[in-house]
Amino acid sequence: MEVLGSEWKHPVACASGVLGSNAPGMMTAASMGASAIFTKTVTPDPRPGHPGPCYVDLVDEEGYAMNAMGLPNPGPEVMAEEVSSFREAYPEVPVYCSVSAEDPDGFARVAATLSEVSDGVEINVSCPHAGAGMGAELGSDPNAVEEVVSAVVSSVDVPVSVKLTPNVDRRTLLEVAEKAVDAGADALTAVNTLGPGLRIDPTTRSPVLGAGVGGISGPALKPVALRIVADVALHLGDDVEIIGVGGVSKGRDVVEFLMAGAKAVQMGTATRDRTFHEVALETERLLEELELTWEEAIGAALDSYERALRRLGWA
Numbered sequence: 001m002e003v004l005g006s007e008w009k010h011p012v013a014c015a016s017g018v019l020g021s022n023a024p025g026m027m028t029a030a031s032m033g034a035s036a037i038f039t040k041t042v043t044p045d046p047r048p049g050h051p052g053p054c055y056v057d058l059v060d061e062e063g064y065a066m067n068a069m070g071l072p073n074p075g076p077e078v079m080a081e082e083v084s085s086f087r088e089a090y091p092e093v094p095v096y097c098s099v100s101a102e103d104p105d106g107f108a109r110v111a112a113t114l115s116e117v118s119d120g121v122e123i124n125v126s127c128p129h130a131g132a133g134m135g136a137e138l139g140s141d142p143n144a145v146e147e148v149v150s151a152v153v154s155s156v157d158v159p160v161s162v163k164l165t166p167n168v169d170r171r172t173l174l175e176v177a178e179k180a181v182d183a184g185a186d187a188l189t190a191v192n193t194l195g196p197g198l199r200i201d202p203t204t205r206s207p208v209l210g211a212g213v214g215g216i217s218g219p220a221l222k223p224v225a226l227r228i229v230a231d232v233a234l235h236l237g238d239d240v241e242i243i244g245v246g247g248v249s250k251g252r253d254v255v256e257f258l259m260a261g262a263k264a265v266q267m268g269t270a271t272r273d274r275t276f277h278e279v280a281l282e283t284e285r286l287l288e289e290l291e292l293t294w295e296e297a298i299g300a301a302l303d304s305y306e307r308a309l310r311r312l313g314w315a
């Protein structure tokens with residue numbers, strides 16, 4: 001199906017930040033069967049990232065992982081070379097570059113450089129631990145999002161998705177999504193990590209993560225992400241493509257995201273022990289059992305979700 005302007009062979013893509021930091025990582029994701037790759041977020045200047053530890057995996061114990069990488073990246077010029085090497089090796093796998101900055105000009109500059117070598121751009125206004133004035137701070141302000149999206153859209157010729165933060169109330173979320181679409185976004189990616197959250201090591205009496213706080217990903221994020229996908233789909237579904245992300249680790253998760261209104265999904269944390277190929281195959285089998293095509297599944301639960309919202313006075 002066509003997603004974000006390119007043909008995707010199945011609905012399961014690689015989420016930003018997990019394998020797309022450089023060409024070898026992108027090649028690993030492609031060899032694990034990703035239908036598309038979203039790169040690590042790139043900023044106007046290289047960033048070293050936060051001090052370690054940057055990642056704790058508590059999926060088996062507590063149902064989530066937490067990370068505070070701090071957007072480490074080599075800057076747009078080096079990343080453009082990495083993306084180009086990857087595309088030479090895997091021309092059939094679409095690549096979308098995730099971009100972030102502190103102001104609309106910075107976003108536009110990074111997006112312009114990377115759009116030359118990629119199939120599209122994902123605007124990251126949703127990282128919960130990027131620091132003051134960046135990430136989710138920008139993405140919680142509908143007017144700031146509108147300015148960023150306008151600047152990016154007018155500086156690139158490729159499809160643009162805006163990655164939403166889950167860390168806002170329902171009304172703000174819908175306002176942010178609406179402004180992004182009004183400013184020209186072709187798609188919305190829902191969602192980035194939840195939080196930030198805190199975890200303490202009792203022996204050191206200190207936060208476990210080097211940055212102190214981190215974003216929550218994995219299975220615990222899935223119900224929040226699904227609800228946001230469904231809310232955005234009901235509000236704007238006819239005007240924009242939606243890509244669901246948060247806690248996808250099996251075919252059942254993908255089908256739920258499709259039924260909530262997503263056209264496709266991304267998988268991040270679950271790449272620890274699942275391949276995109278396996279999850280895509282499970283999705284295909286479950287859709288067959290349900291006698292639905294990929295296309296027919298999209299939004300299949302929205303009528304009954306809307307009726308439930310009406311009973312709560314929210315629709």
Ligand SMILES: Cc1cc2nc3c(=O)[nH]c(=O)nc-3n(C[C@H](O)[C@H](O)[C@H](O)COP(=O)(O)O)c2cc1C
Binds near residue numbers: 039055192268
């Ligand atoms: C280690 C790690 C690094 C991440 N880095 C980025 C990033 O650079 N940019 C971004 O937009 N999201 C980033 N994310 C968020 C993921 O793209 C995704 O939105 C989130 O993890 C939820 O999906 P999941 O539950 O499948 O992991 C990162 C997530 C993890 C776990």
